[in-house]
Amino acid sequence: MHHDYHRPRSLTEALELARQTPAARFVAGGTDLLVALRKRRISPPPALISLRSIPELRGIEAGERLRIGAATPLTDIADHPRVREHFAALARAVEVIGSRQIRNAATLGGNLCNASPAADTAPALLVHDACVELASEGGTREVPLASFLLGRGETALRAGEVLGAVLLEPVAAARSLFLRKGRTAMDLAIASVAVRWVLRDGRARSVRVAAGAVAPVALRLGPLEELLEGARLEEMCSGDLLERVRAAAREPIAPISDLRASAEYRSLLTGVLAARAVESLARGERATAGGAR
Numbered sequence: 175m176h177h178d179y180h181r182p183r184s185l186t187e188a189l190e191l192a193r194q195t196p197a198a199r200f201v202a203g204g205t206d207l208l209v210a211l212r213k214r215r216i217s218p219p220p221a222l223i224s225l226r227s228i229p230e231l232r233g234i235e236a237g238e239r240l241r242i243g244a245a246t247p248l249t250d251i252a253d254h255p256r257v258r259e260h261f262a263a264l265a266r267a268v269e270v271i272g273s274r275q276i277r278n279a280a281t282l283g284g285n286l287c288n289a290s291p292a293a294d295t296a297p298a299l300l301v302h303d304a305c306v307e308l309a310s311e312g313g314t315r316e317v318p319l320a321s322f323l324l325g326r327g328e329t330a331l332r333a334g335e336v337l338g339a340v341l342l343e344p345v346a347a348a349r350s351l352f353l354r355k356g357r358t359a360m361d362l363a364i365a366s367v368a369v370r371w372v373l374r375d376g377r378a379r380s381v382r383v384a385a386g387a388v389a390p391v392a393l394r395l396g397p398l399e400e401l402l403e404g405a406r407l408e409e410m411c412s413g414d415l416l417e418r419v420r421a422a423a424r425e426p427i428a429p430i431s432d433l434r435a436s437a438e439y440r441s442l443l444t445g446v447l448a449a450r451a452v453e454s455l456a457r458g459e460r461a462t463a464g465g466a467r
């Protein structure tokens with residue numbers, strides 16, 4: 175493997191290098207890219223541009239919105255108090271990725287730009303209504319995550335553009351949860367589900383549900399969101415509603431069969447995970463409310 179390796183110290187420098195060598199690839203933690211190169215799944219690019227030493231791309235800023243730099247290691251995200259407080263689904267999704275060594279190197283931007291259908295952070299960020307900031311020499315633009323993830327390995331990134339940050343708006347009283355199943359702890363998800371709602375007068379509002387690994391990209395589960403919108407906590411712990419949750423969760427997905435699981439199993443699992451996520455989030459809320467009384 176022979177290629178130039180650049181380690182720019184600023185975003186301007188990185189974007190300049192990308193313009194000079196259009197076929198160059200950005201690399202952050204390298205846990206996807208270097209593995210793909212080693213296994214010869216992709217042809218070696220003429221140059222690698224490392225994003226690890228660019229201050230603008232690293233770290234978490236807690237302003238009105240939380241701004242997570244794309245090259246922030248996953249460990250820092252899982253440990254951040256604001257992430258844990260307001261974005262539990264994301265914190266959990268990050269925590270289950272690979273091993274601690276992987277999470278120390280791997281970045282949030284890499285997980286999204288690699289655009290694997292099984293990327294764990296994608297469904298979590300979808301339920302948090304995340305936006306992404308894309309930077310190029312022409313300036314920056316912001317797009318909702320759903321418009322960024324276009325297909326298996328496909329994103330809205332244009333040539334010479336870099337993912338700069340993920341933007342998250344805290345929502346008062348929002349609760350969320352992420353669940354997934356892989357064959358083993360270190361394996362990619364066979365299916366994953368994230369749920370978020372805001373509890374108002376004992377009812378779930380602004381419900382968001384998303385699934386991963388069961389379509390070319392992580393996707394929101396519209397029929398299930400409609401079913402749960404306005405539902406009471408007690409209902410969400412009842413067999414009746416949970417049966418309908420299992421069915422609704424499977425409607426919009428399009429799973430494939432591969433070495434990890436069959437399409438049929440992925441579909442069943444999505445229903446099971448969705449029901450488990452809804453019930454467990456509802457039970458958690460009831461316990462909290464009970465304790466406060």
Ligand SMILES: Cc1cc2nc3c(=O)[nH]c(=O)nc-3n(C[C@H](O)[C@H](O)[C@H](O)COP(=O)(O)OP(=O)(O)OC[C@H]3O[C@@H](n4cnc5c(N)ncnc54)[C@H](O)[C@@H]3O)c2cc1C
Nearest residue numbers: 200202203204205206207272281283284285287293294337
């Ligand atoms: C043993 C092992 C276990 C794993 N387990 C999981 C798991 O459980 N769940 C999971 O989701 N993933 C898993 N992964 C995959 C991987 O670790 C994650 O996807 C990780 O977040 C990738 O981040 P990175 O910084 O290493 O990306 P890189 O490998 O550095 O980059 C990935 C891709 O994104 C591009 N890129 C990176 N950053 C940017 C940017 N800011 N702007 C534009 N393009 C960019 C690169 O050019 C490349 O194409 C695992 C990997 C390994 C090796």
